[in-house]
Amino acid sequence: MGWADQTVGDGGLVEFADGGGIERWIRMRSKGVPCQEQDLGRTARKLGERSARLTLTWRDGGVSTMDKPPREFPRQSTDKVRYADTDRQGHVNNAVFASFLETGRVEILYDPERPLTADGAEFVIARLSLDFRGEIRWPGSVTVGTGVRRIGSSSLTLSQAVYQDDRCVAHAETVIVQVDTVSRRARPLTVAAKTRFEDLRVGDT
Numbered sequence: 001m002g003w004a005d006q007t008v009g010d011g012g013l014v015e016f017a018d019g020g021g022i023e024r025w026i027r028m029r030s031k032g033v034p035c036q037e038q039d040l041g042r043t044a045r046k047l048g049e050r051s052a053r054l055t056l057t058w059r060d061g062g063v064s065t066m067d068k069p070p071r072e073f074p075r076q077s078t079d080k081v082r083y084a085d086t087d088r089q090g091h092v093n094n095a096v097f098a099s100f101l102e103t104g105r106v107e108i109l110y111d112p113e114r115p116l117t118a119d120g121a122e123f124v125i126a127r128l129s130l131d132f133r134g135e136i137r138w139p140g141s142v143t144v145g146t147g148v149r150r151i152g153s154s155s156l157t158l159s160q161a162v163y164q165d166d167r168c169v170a171h172a173e174t175v176i177v178q179v180d181t182v183s184r185r186a187r188p189l190t191v192a193a194k195t196r197f198e199d200l201r202v203g204d205t
Contacts, residue, residue: 070163073145074200077104081140081164092136097170098128100162104144105174108158108200116193120181126155127175134169136162142169147202154178154186156197 070076079100087093109116109123117123136142143163150157155177162170178187189197 068145068161069166070143070145070161073147073159073161073202075104075108075146077107077144077146079103079142079144081136081138081142083138085136086138090137092138094132097130097132097136097162100142100144100170101128101130101160101172101174104146104160105158105176108146109176114196116190116196117178118187118190118193121178121187122181123176124179125174126177128172129174130170130172132170134164134167136164136169140164146200148197148200149173149202151189151194151197154188156189159202 081092085092085096141164145161145163147159148156149159155175158172158174158176160172160174161168162172178189178193179185180187
């Protein structure tokens with residue numbers, strides 16, 4: 001059984017679009033269309049956390065509630081675009097977008113000066129929804145804006161957007177759950193974690 005079968009929910013639905021939005025779609029293993037499990041596996045490893053579901057979609061010309069400048073996010077991170085990130089279309093491969101999101105996410109979740117997990121617990125990804133809005137080109141850099149959209153008893157939802165040259169090229173929502181390292185069941189967020197996440201709230205435009 002491949003990675004996609006094991007970890008992607010909803011009957012093995014995987015939507016994986018090339019960054020230009022006009023190339024082939026790779027989707028719906030149940031319909032007999034091949035999935036690129038090797039690419040998905042690399043993405044999962046880059047995320048650095050267990051992923052219960054990964055959905056990558058392209059919305060050509062869609063309207064986003066995340067159309068805001070990076071300075072309006074409580075946290076901004078910068079990442080370098082590497083030549084190795086590009087594919088044969090000449091733009092950054094879609095799988096790399098998830099790595100850029102990770103850069104912004106881990107600076108909040110795993111800040112060594114402000115640990116947020118409870119003892120004997122860790123954060124895992126329950127859902128990642130990524131909308132591609134444009135291409136990323138090499139050479140250059142990207143800015144990742146990150147904020148907290150919702151806070152639950154044991155989970156939070158992050159809103160993020162990726163920019164190159166002040167142009168929004170992607171936005172995403174990620175549901176993060178705190179789980180017990182032994183039982184693998186959800187654990188309530190600590191008071192300190194909830195306080196920190198409140199400080200990082202971001203609203204709709």
